[in-house]
Each structure stands twice: as C-alpha cells, then as structure tokens.
Amino acid sequence: MGRGKIEIKxxxxxxxxxxxxxxxxxxxxxxxxxxxxxxxxxITLIVFSSRGRVYEYANNNIKSTIEKxxxxxxxxxxxxxxxEVNAQFYQQxxxxxxxxxxxxxxxxxxxxxEGLDCLNVKELKQLETRxxxxxxxxxxxxxxxxxxxxxxxEKRDIELENEHAFLRSKxxxxxxxREQQLNANTAYNTFQAYxxxxxxxxxxxxxxxxxxxxxxxxxxxxxLRLG
Amino acid sequence: MGRGKIEIKxxxxxxxxxxxxxxxxxxxxxxxxxxxxxxxxxITLIVFSSRGRVYEYANNNIKSTIEKxxxxxxxxxxxxxxxEVNAQFYQQxxxxxxxxxxxxxxxxxxxxxEGLDCLNVKELKQLETRxxxxxxxxxxxxxxxxxxxxxxxEKRDIELENEHAFLRSKxxxxxxxREQQLNANTAYNTFQAYxxxxxxxxxxxxxxxxxxxxxxxxxxxxxLRLG
DNA sequence: GGGCCTATCTATAAATG
DNA sequence: TCATTTATAGATAGGCC
Numbered sequence: 001m002g003r004g005k006i007e008i009k010x011x012x013x014x015x016x017x018x019x020x021x022x023x024x025x026x027x028x029x030x031x032x033x034x035x036x037x038x039x040x041x042x043i044t045l046i047v048f049s050s051r052g053r054v055y056e057y058a059n060n061n062i063k064s065t066i067e068k069x070x071x072x073x074x075x076x077x078x079x080x081x082x083x084e085v086n087a088q089f090y091q092q093x094x095x096x097x098x099x100x101x102x103x104x105x106x107x108x109x110x111x112x113x114e115g116l117d118c119l120n121v122k123e124l125k126q127l128e129t130r131x132x133x134x135x136x137x138x139x140x141x142x143x144x145x146x147x148x149x150x151x152x153x154e155k156r157d158i159e160l161e162n163e164h165a166f167l168r169s170k171x172x173x174x175x176x177x178r179e180q181q182l183n184a185n186t187a188y189n190t191f192q193a194y195x196x197x198x199x200x201x202x203x204x205x206x207x208x209x210x211x212x213x214x215x216x217x218x219x220x221x222x223x224l225r226l227g
Numbered sequence: 228m229g230r231g232k233i234e235i236k237x238x239x240x241x242x243x244x245x246x247x248x249x250x251x252x253x254x255x256x257x258x259x260x261x262x263x264x265x266x267x268x269x270i271t272l273i274v275f276s277s278r279g280r281v282y283e284y285a286n287n288n289i290k291s292t293i294e295k296x297x298x299x300x301x302x303x304x305x306x307x308x309x310x311e312v313n314a315q316f317y318q319q320x321x322x323x324x325x326x327x328x329x330x331x332x333x334x335x336x337x338x339x340x341e342g343l344d345c346l347n348v349k350e351l352k353q354l355e356t357r358x359x360x361x362x363x364x365x366x367x368x369x370x371x372x373x374x375x376x377x378x379x380x381e382k383r384d385i386e387l388e389n390e391h392a393f394l395r396s397k398x399x400x401x402x403x404x405r406e407q408q409l410n411a412n413t414a415y416n417t418f419q420a421y422x423x424x425x426x427x428x429x430x431x432x433x434x435x436x437x438x439x440x441x442x443x444x445x446x447x448x449x450x451l452r453l454g
Numbered sequence: 455g456g457g458c459c460t461a462t463c464t465a466t467a468a469a470t471g
Numbered sequence: 472t473c474a475t476t477t478a479t480a481g482a483t484a485g486g487c488c
Contacts, residue, residue: 001467002480008264015458020480021266022460027478028262031255035274037235039248042275045259046296050267051458054299066293069273072281090317097324104331111338112357113364121376124369128362130339135358137340142351149348228476229471243471250470257469258478461485469477 017050025055032057042068244277252282259284269295 011017025047036043036059044065045057058065109115110127111134119127238244252274263270263286271292272284285292336342337354338361346354 001469001478003465003467003482004480005467006265006480008261010267011265016481017266018459019482021262021268023479024258024262024266025268026460028255028258031251031258031478032272034235035248035251035255038233038238039244039251040237040277041248041252044271044273046271046292047262048269048292048295048299052299053459054296056296065273065275068275069281069283072275086314087317090314090321093321094317094324097321097328100328101324101331104328104335108331108335108338111335111361113361113368116365116368119368119372121369121372124365124372128365128369131358131362131365134338134340135355135362138343138351138355138358141340141343141346142348142355145346145348145351228469228478230474230476231471232476233471247471254469457488459485459487462483464482465480467477467479469475470473471475 021049025049029055029057033059044069248276252276256282256284260286271296 011020028047029045032043032045035041042060042065043057044060044062046062047055049055056062106115110119111131116124116127238247255274256272259270259272262268269287269292270284271287271289273289274282276282283289333342337346338358343351343354
C-alpha cells in the first residue's frame with residue numbers, strides 16, 4: 001500500500017528506513033490497540049528501533065502479561081530466567097556459607113575454651129596441644145615484636161640524642177657569635193660616648209644611629225686616631 | 228478496510244469476534260514481521276486470545292528482548308520481579324556471609340598461632356591472654372573429664388570386685404557341698420567293703436551299685452550298727 | 455546548522471468486514 | 472469473494488535538541 005509495491009527486505013536508505021519505521025510502528029501500535037479492544041485480547045508489544053529506542057504497547061500491565069506468557073510457555077521448565085537461576089544459585093550459596101560459619105564458630109568457641117561439653121578427654125587433649133602450640137607461636141612472635149619495638153625505640157633515642165647534641169652545638173656557636181657582637185657594640189658605644197665628650201665641632205652627631213653596627217668600626221677608630 | 232467502517236469497541240458477536248481476531252491477529256503478526264525486516268527493529272509481540280490461547284512474534288530471543296526492555300525502562304527502579312528481589316537479597320546475603328567467614332577464619336588462624344604478622348605487641352598480648360584463658364578452661368574441663376572417667380572406672384572396678392566376690396562365695400558353697408557328698412560316698416563304700424567281708428549269706432551283693440548314694444545313708448549306718 | 459524524528463499529502467497496495 | 476476501508480510508499484516539510 002503506497003505509491004508502489006515494495007519488497008520485504010531491509011531498507012537501505014537511512015532516511016527512508018527512518019520514515020518507514022515511524023509510520024509502520026505507529027500503524028502496528030494502532031492495530032495492536034484495535035485488536036485488543038475489538039477482540040478482548042491481552043497484548044504486549046515491545047519494539048526497539050535500530051538505534052535502541054524503545055516503544056511499547058500493552059493494554060494490560062506489561063509485566064503481568066510477560067509473567068503470564070512465562071507460565072504459559074514454561075511447560076518445559078528447562079528454561080529459567082537469569083534472575084531465577086541467580087536466586088537459586090545465591091540461595092544455595094548462602095546455605096553452604098551458613099554451614100561453614102557454623103563449623104568455624106564451633107572451632108573458634110573450642111579454641112576459646114567454650115562449649116567443650118561435647119568433647120571427650122582425647123579431643124580435649126588434642127585441643128590443649130593445639131592451643132599450646134598456638135600460644136608458643138604467639139609468644140615467640142610477641143618476643144620478636146617487642147624486640148623490634150625496643151630496637152626501634154632505641155634507634156629513635158639515639159637519633160634524638162644526636163639531634164639534641166647537634167642543636168646544642170649550634171646553639172653554642174650562636175651564643176658565641178652573639179657575644180662577639182655584643183662586645184663589638186659595647187666598643188662602638190664607648191667610642192660614641194667618647195666622641196660626644198671630646199669632639200668640639202660636633203661632627204657626625206646628627207647622623208641617625210641604627211641598630212646594626214658600622215661595618216668597619218676598627219677602620220673608623222684608626223682613621224680618627226690618625227686624623 | 229472492508230465492506231463497511233466499524234467502530235473500535237468490543238465485538239459482541241462471538242463468531243464475528245473470533246473471525247476478526249483470527250484475521251487481525253495474522254495481520255498484526257505479519258506487520259510486526261515486516262517492520263522488523265524493513266527497519267531492522269527488534270520486536271516482541273505477545274497476544275493472548277480472550278480464551279487464553281497465546282500467540283507470539285519475536286524476531287530475536289524473546290527473553291533477551293524482554294530483559295532489554297526491563298533494563299531500558301528501569302530508570303525508575305521501583306518495580307522489581309520477585310526473582311530479581313530474591314536474587315539481589317541472596318547475593319547480598321552471600322557477600323555478608325563471605326565477609327563473616329573471612330573474619331572468623333582470621334580469628335581462628337590467630338588462635339592457632341598463624342598469620343600473626345599483622346598484629347602488634349598489644350594485640351599479641353591480648354591474644355595470648357585469651358589463649359591462656361582458653362587453655363585453662365580446657366584443662367579444667369579435661370581434669371573434670373578425667374576425674375569422671377576415673378570415677379566411672381573405679382565404680383566399674385568395685386562392681387566387678389563385688390561380682391567377683393559373689394561368684395567366689397557361690398563357688399565356695401558349691402565346693403563345700405561337693406566335699407560333703409564326697410565324704411558321704413566314702414562312708415558308703417567302706418560300709419560296702421565291710422559287708423563284703425562279713426556277710427555270710429552274700430545278702431544284697433548282686434544288687435547293682437549306681438553312682439548316686441542312697442538317700443538316707445546315716446539311717447542305714449545306724450540301723451546296721453543297731454542291727 | 456545538522457541529525458534525528460514525526461507530520462502531511464496523495465496515489466496506490468493491502469487488509470478485511 | 473470482493474467492495475471498501477486502511478495503511479502506507481514516496482516526497483517533503485516541520486520540530487526539537
């Protein structure tokens with residue numbers, strides 16, 4: 001139906017295919033709707049376009065229709081849905097894991113000395129032996145660990161002591177330098193006082209005096225003496 | 228398309244509805260097929276007749292298409308199938324259980340004195356204390372068990388001894404009776420010999436002699452003595 | 455503007471009452 | 472079966488990101 005008859009095979013032209021998809025999809029959905037109404041049928045129609053877009057028609061709940069279809073076709077119950085298989089698998093897995101946990105808990109309880117009533121003398125002796133082995137291993141490991149920690153602490157002590165000594169020597173040097181500077185300053189001040197008392201022309205008295213001592217104090221002294 | 232236009236509403240005539248269903252269903256399936264071919268679309272079509280018969284078209288695996296649809300529409304993940312919920316639940320359960328097993332195995336290993344490298348001195352000490360407590364409990368239980376077993380053995384000994392004594396006394400009585408009988412027999416034989424030597428009439432000598440002694444030997448003796 | 459989708463028009467094929 | 476209704480091919484335009 002259309003301007004010409006067409007062969008039922010994939011339409012090569014992208015545009016034509018796209019347009020035809022749109023038209024025929026609408027037609028299909030409409031016909032599905034009409035059939036469901038006219039004949040009281042339950043219909044689910046799912047269409048994926050080639051680019052992955054999804055269109056659907058369902059006159060009823062789509063999931064319930066799918067479930068109904070599953071039941072209707074599962075007379076051969078060999079095919080399980082992924083979810084069903086998963087559920088079963090993990091259910092069994094859980095069961096096994098729970099059993100394993102039971103056993104492990106029993107073992108742990110016994111090793112902690114609990115729930116021993118079900119054991120006889122022989123089993124108690126075996127348990128005791130095992131615990132003795134364990135405790136000896138633990139003590140050995142503890143000894144190693146203590147040794148290691150002690151060594152680490154000693155090493156840290158030594159390092160600290162070294163650093164301490166280094167800092168002390170540095171401080172000593174700094175103090176010495178400070179003292180030298182103080183001595184120098186004292187000499188300079190003495191010289192200034194001397195100038196104030198003995199310079200009749202008041203030379204240099206108006207110059208600002210900053211904290212840093214003049215670089216060549218001795219030269220000044222000498223030059224003054226020579227002058 | 229047909230001899231007359233029809234209104235889209237449920238066809239009341241059963242026969243007409245049936246015929247229309249058959250025709251339109253085939254038409255729908257055909258159109259679905261054509262669309263899937265012409266436009267390279269993935270289509271699943273499920274139709275239930277009002278009498279419960281199922282018809283379907285799917286150019287691809289119907290289950291995989293349905294799964295694809297689920298995923299495509301599960302941007303609103305409010306509706307999960309029972310199987311999906313189950314699978315998820317048990318999957319999480321398995322995960323948790325596996326973690327629990329991991330922890331238990333670690334604990335057990337530590338209690339056995341294995342895999343201790345990850346522990347520090349404090350943890351090792353705690354472990355040691357715990358093991359010591361365990362071992363003392365086990366020893367106490369072992370002591371109790373040994374005691375119980377010893378007591379049971381002693382009790383059994385006593386019972387055996389009692390039984391032994393009882394048997395011995397019974398045997399003693401039996402031996403006494405036997406001896407008395409032997410003595411009685413000796414007296415009888417002596418008497419017979421006496422008869423043989425002193426009885427001129429050979430009275431009673433031809434009587435058979437059986438092993439069982441006569442019931443009243445003493446009386447015979449006395450009677451003979453008196454005679 | 456460009457790619458993708460849909461609507462409109464019309465002649466004709468297809469569906470179906 | 473077949474008259475008649477419907478669907479739609481082809482071409483093109485409109486709308487939306």
